[in-house]
Amino acid sequence: xxxxxxxxxxxxxxxxxxxxxxxxxxxxxxxxxxxxxxxxxxxxxxxxxxxxxxxxxxxxxxxxxxxxxxxxxxxxxxxxxxxxxxxxxxxxxxxxxxxxxxxxxxxxxxxxxxxxxxxxxxxxxxxxxxxxxxxxxxxxxxxxxxxxxxxxxxxxxxxxxxxxxxxxxxxxxxxxxxxxxxxxxxxxxxxxxxxxxxxxxxxxxxxxxxxxxxxxxxxxxxxxxxxxxxxxxxxxxxxxxxxxxxxxxxxxxxxxxxxxxxxxxxxxxxxxxxxxxxxxxxxxxxxxxxxxxxxxxxxxxxxxxxxxxxx
Amino acid sequence: xxxxxxxxxxxxxxxxxxxxxxxxxxxxxxxxxxxxxxxxxxxxxxxxxxxxxxxxxxxxxxxxxxxxxxxxxxxxxxxxxxxxxxxxxxxxxxxxxxxxxxxxxxxxxxxxxxxxxxxxxxxxxxxxxxxxxxxxxxxxxxxxxxxxxxxxxxxxxxxxxxxxxxxxxxxxxxxxxxxxxxxxxxxxxxxxxxxxxxxxxxxxxxxxxxxxxxxxxxxxxxxxxxxxxxxxxxxxxxxxxxxxxxxxxxxxxxxxxxxxxxxxxxxxxxxxxxxxxxxxxxxxxxxxxxxxxxxxxxxxxxxxxxxxxxxxxxxxxxxxxxxxxxxxxxxxxxxxxxxxxxxxxxxxxxxxxxxxxxxxxxxxxxxxxxxxxxxxxxxxxxxxxxxxxxxxxxxxxxxxxxxxxxxxxxxxxxxxxxxxxxxxxxxxxxxxxxxxxxxxxxxxxxxxxxxxxxxxxxxxxxxxxxxxxx
Numbered sequence: 016x017x018x019x020x021x022x023x024x025x026x027x028x029x030x031x032x033x034x035x036x037x038x039x040x041x042x043x044x045x046x047x048x049x050x051x052x053x054x055x056x057x058x059x060x061x062x063x064x065x066x067x068x069x070x071x072x073x074x075x076x077x078x079x080x081x082x083x084x085x086x087x088x089x090x091x092x093x094x095x096x097x098x099x100x101x102x103x104x105x106x107x108x109x110x111x112x113x114x115x116x117x118x119x120x121x122x123x124x125x126x127x128x129x130x131x132x133x134x135x136x137x138x139x140x141x142x143x144x145x146x147x148x149x150x151x152x153x154x155x156x157x158x159x160x161x162x163x164x165x166x167x168x169x170x171x172x173x174x175x176x177x178x179x180x181x182x183x184x185x186x187x188x189x190x191x192x193x194x195x196x197x198x199x200x201x202x203x204x205x206x207x208x209x210x211x212x213x214x215x216x217x218x219x220x221x222x223x224x225x226x227x228x229x230x231x232x233x234x235x236x237x238x239x240x241x242x243x244x245x246x247x248x249x250x251x252x253x254x255x256x257x258x259x260x261x262x263x264x265x266x267x268x269x270x271x272x273x274x275x276x277x278x279x280x281x282x283x284x285x286x287x288x289x290x291x292x293x294x295x296x297x298x299x300x301x302x303x304x305x306x307x308x309x310x311x312x313x314x315x316x317x318x319x320x321x322x323x324x325x326x
Numbered sequence: 327x328x329x330x331x332x333x334x335x336x337x338x339x340x341x342x343x344x345x346x347x348x349x350x351x352x353x354x355x356x357x358x359x360x361x362x363x364x365x366x367x368x369x370x371x372x373x374x375x376x377x378x379x380x381x382x383x384x385x386x387x388x389x390x391x392x393x394x395x396x397x398x399x400x401x402x403x404x405x406x407x408x409x410x411x412x413x414x415x416x417x418x419x420x421x422x423x424x425x426x427x428x429x430x431x432x433x434x435x436x437x438x439x440x441x442x443x444x445x446x447x448x449x450x451x452x453x454x455x456x457x458x459x460x461x462x463x464x465x466x467x468x469x470x471x472x473x474x475x476x477x478x479x480x481x482x483x484x485x486x487x488x489x490x491x492x493x494x495x496x497x498x499x500x501x502x503x504x505x506x507x508x509x510x511x512x513x514x515x516x517x518x519x520x521x522x523x524x525x526x527x528x529x530x531x532x533x534x535x536x537x538x539x540x541x542x543x544x545x546x547x548x549x550x551x552x553x554x555x556x557x558x559x560x561x562x563x564x565x566x567x568x569x570x571x572x573x574x575x576x577x578x579x580x581x582x583x584x585x586x587x588x589x590x591x592x593x594x595x596x597x598x599x600x601x602x603x604x605x606x607x608x609x610x611x612x613x614x615x616x617x618x619x620x621x622x623x624x625x626x627x628x629x630x631x632x633x634x635x636x637x638x639x640x641x642x643x644x645x646x647x648x649x650x651x652x653x654x655x656x657x658x659x660x661x662x663x664x665x666x667x668x669x670x671x672x673x674x675x676x677x678x679x680x681x682x683x684x685x686x687x688x689x690x691x692x693x694x695x696x697x698x699x700x701x702x703x704x705x706x707x708x709x710x711x712x713x714x715x716x717x718x719x720x721x722x723x724x725x726x727x728x729x730x731x732x733x734x735x736x737x738x739x740x741x742x743x744x745x746x747x748x749x750x751x752x753x754x755x756x757x758x759x760x761x762x763x764x765x766x767x768x769x770x771x772x773x774x775x776x777x778x779x780x781x782x783x784x785x786x787x788x789x790x791x792x793x794x795x796x
Contacts, residue, residue, distance in 0.1 A: 024508065024512070026511060026512035026515065026516070027512075027515055027516040027521070027522055029522050031508075031511070033508045035405050035408045035409050038405070038408070039401070039405050042401065043401065050777065050778040050779065051408070052526055052529075052778045053477055053507070054474070054477045054478050054529060054533060055407065055408075055410070056410060056411070056412040056413075056477075056478065056479040057410055057479075059478045059479070059533065060533055060534075060535065061533060062530055062533050062534065063360050064360050064362070064407065066407075066408055066410075067408055067507075068507075068508070068511065070522075070777065070778040072777045072778075073777065090508070090509075090512040091512050091513065094509060094512075094513075096487060096488075096489060096503065097491075097503050099489075099491070099492075102491045102492075102503070103492070105504065106492075106494065106496060109496055109497075110494075110496055113496070189415060189416065189417055190415070190416050191413040191414060191415055191416070192413065192414055192415075192416055192419050192482060192497075193411050193412060193413045194411075194412040194413075194414070194476065194479055194482055194506075194507065195411075195412075195504075195506045195507070196411075196412065196506060196507040196508060197506065197507075197508050198506045198508040198509055200506065201504075201506055203503065204506075204509075250776055250777055250778070250779045252666055252774070252776040252779050252781060253779060253781060262382075262383035262384060263383060263384040263389060263393075263397070264397055264400075264401070266361075266362070266380075266397065266400045266401060266404065267380055267381060267384075267393070267396060267397045267400060268380055268381055268382065268383055268384060269380050269381070269382060269383075271383070
C-alpha cells in the first residue's frame with residue numbers, strides 16, 4: 016500500500032475496520048490483528064469463525080493513528096443523503112446484477128451441466144451412500160405405490176403442485192440480492208469531512224477517548240513497547256491478563272506470554288497475585304509477564320514469572 | 327498439513343456450568359484460534375473444520391520459507407473467507423426500514439425462518455396510500471435484532487428518509503436509502519440502551535441458536551416473558567412479610583433484631599421437647615444452638631439505591647424450547663452484560679437483587695454416565711430427564727419434597743421440618759452435598775466483554791444452613 020492512510024471507522028467510541036484490504040495491510044504490514052466480531056454471512060450459526068468488521072482494541076487503534084498509518088473517521092457523520100442520481104445509479108446497478116444472474120442461470124440451464132461440480136466435491140464414499148439411499152427410497156416408493164395404488168393420494172398431488180410453479184418460472188423470479196458490508200462501496204458515504212488524523216483532534220471532536228487516564232496510558236505504553244519489539248498482541252482476558260503476547264502471527268504461532276499491566280513502579284503486588292499468575296501461566300503453558308509502566312519516564316519494565324518445581 | 331475436511335464437529339461450546347469452567351482453565355486451547363485454511367474450498371455447503379496446529383515460534387527474520395508460506399496461505403484463506411459477499415435469494419430475504427427516531431426497524435416484508443423468534447408487533451399511526459392516517463399493527467425489530475439480521479444477510483434494510491426516492495419495484499415496496507452493514511452497526515448500536523458489548527453478546531447467543539429477548543420491555547407493546555412458576559408460594563409470601571418486618575425492626579434495633587424475634591434464651595439455648603423423639607438428633611441440636619442469623623433470608627443491611635450495571639438485560643431461551651414470540655415463556659436464563667474494563671465486580675447487594683428475581687433451581691441430579699446433552703443450570707427440571715434411567719428419575723421425584731422443606735428451615739420453627747422430612751429420606755439416594763453447594767439455589771449469569779472478547783460467568787447463591795444434608 017502506498018501513502019493512503021487506513022480509515023478506522025469510529026462508532027460509539029469503538030474502532031472498526033470494515034475493508035478486508037485494510038485488514039490485510041494492518042495484519043501483514045503493521046502486525047496488528049484486531050478481533051473479528053461480525054457474523055460470517057454463509058456460516059452464520061457458529062462462533063468459531065467470525066467475519067467483518069474487525070474491532071480494534073483501543074490500543075491498536077491509537078497506535079495506528081499515532082504512527083500515522085491510519086486516520087479516525089467519525090462514521091456516524093459520514094453518511095449524507097443520497098442524491099437522486101446516486102440512488103438511481105445504485106438501483107440500476109442492482110438491476111444489472113440481478114439481470115446478470117438471470118443470464119448466467121439461463122446459460123447454465125441451456126448448457127445442461129448440472130450437478131457435476133457438486134459431485135466433484137463429494138468423496139466416492141459419499142456418492143456410493145447417496146446411491147444406496149436413492150435405491151432405498153425408490154424401493155420404498157414402489158412399495159408404497161403398490162399398496163396404495165388405488166388411492167390417488169392427496170399428498171403427492173400437493174407436492175407436484177408446490178413444485179410446479181417453482182420450476183416453471185424459477186429463473187425469471189429467483190435471484191440473489193447482495194447486501195453490501197463496507198460503506199465505502201456506496202456513493203453517499205463521504206468521510207472527507209469527518210476524518211481526524213491525530214488522537215488529540217479526534218478527542219477534541221468527542222469521538223475518541225483513549226488513552227484518558229493513568230491506567231490507559233500504562234496499557235498503551237506497555238502495548239506500544241511490546242509491539243515495537245516485534246510481538247503480536249491479542250486480548251488476554253481469557254487468560255487472566257491484559258494481553259497475550261505472540262512471537263508471530265497468532266494464526267500460526269502460540270503465545271509465549273500473558274502480560275499484566277501495572278500502572279506504576281511503586282504499586283504493590285500481593286504475593287497471592289504472583290502465585291496465582293505463576294500458577295495460571297504454567298497451566299496454560301505460558302510465562303506470565305508483569306509489565307510496569309513508569310509514567311514519568313515513559314518506560315516499561317518487565318518481570319516474568321514461572322513456576323519453579325523445587326522439591 | 328492436509329486438506330481433508332473433517333465432518334462438522336464443532337459443537338456449540340457449553341456456555342454455562344461445570345464444563346465451561348473446567349475447559350477455560352485447563353488448557354491453552356483458546357488462544358489457538360481457528361484455522362482459516364480449512365475454509366478454503368469455496369464449496370456450496372459450508373463445512374465447519376477442525377482446528378489446526380500451530381507452531382511454537384517463527385525462526386529468525388520472520389520465519390523460514392516454509393513458515394512464511396504456510397502463514398501466507400492461512401492469511402489468504404482468512405481474507406478470502408472474509409471477502410465473501412452477503413447474498414440471499416429474493417425468496418427468503420426480508421425487507422425493512424430503519425426509523426432512527428423510533429430506534430426500530432419496521433419489517434415490511436418478513437420472510438424466512440430467521441424471523442420466527444425476533445420482533446414484536448406495535449400499533450403505529452401510518453399514512454395510508456390515500457393520504458389518511460390510520461393505526462395499524464406492524465412488525466418491528468429492536469436495534470440488536472435489526473443489526474443481527476442485516477449482518478446475517480437475512481434482512482435488507484433501508485433508512486427512512488425525507489426525500490422520496492423512486493421505486494421501480496426491484497425491491498418490492500420499500501423506500502428510502504439502502505443501508506450497508508457498516509451503517510447499521512454505526513447507527514443502530516447506541517440506541518435503545520444497546521451498547522456494542524450487549525450487541526456482541528446478543529449476536530454470540532443468537533449464533534449459538536438461543537432465542538434472546540430483552541428482560542426489561544423497552545415499550546408497552548413488547549411481550550413480557552412469563553413469570554417463573556411459584557415453586558414456593560407459601561414461602562415467598564411469608565418471606566416478603568419477614569422482609570418487611572425485619573427491615574422495620576432493623577431500623578429499630580439494627581443487627582440484634584433477629585435475636586429478639588427468635589426469643590433466644592442465652593441460659594437455655596437448647597430446649598428439647600421431652601415427648602418428641604425426632605428432636606433428639608444432631609441436626610436439630612445444631613440448628614437450635616445457632617444464634618447468629620444466617621442464610622439469605624436475612625436482609626443485607628447496606629443498600630445502595632444507585633442504578634446498578636448488574637441488571638439482567640437479556641432473557642435467554644434454549645434452542646429446543648418452544649418459543650412463541652408474542653407470549654414468551656419464562657426465560658431459561660437471564661443474562662447481565664458488563665464491560666470488562668470499566669465495571670467492577672458486583673457488590674453483594676447487586677447480586678442479591680438479581681437473585682431475588684431469579685427462580686429457585688432444582689437440586690442437581692446425580693451424575694449420569696452418558697448424559698444425552700450438556701446443559702447449563704436452569705430453573706427447569708432437567709430436560710434430559712426422559713433419557714435418564716428410571717432409577718435416577720424416581721430419585722428426582724423423591725428429592726423434591728425434602729427440598730421445599732429444607733428451604734423452609736430458615737423460617738419455620740425447626741421441629742416442624744425435622745419431623746416431616748424423616749419419611750421422605752427413606753428411599754432417597756443421597757444427593758451429593760458438594761454438587762448442591764456448588765450449584766446453589768439461585769444463579770446470576772454475567773457476560774463480560776473486553777474489546778470484543780466475551781466471557782460468561784455464573785454466580786450462585788447457596789446456603790450452608792439449608793440443604794439436603796439436613
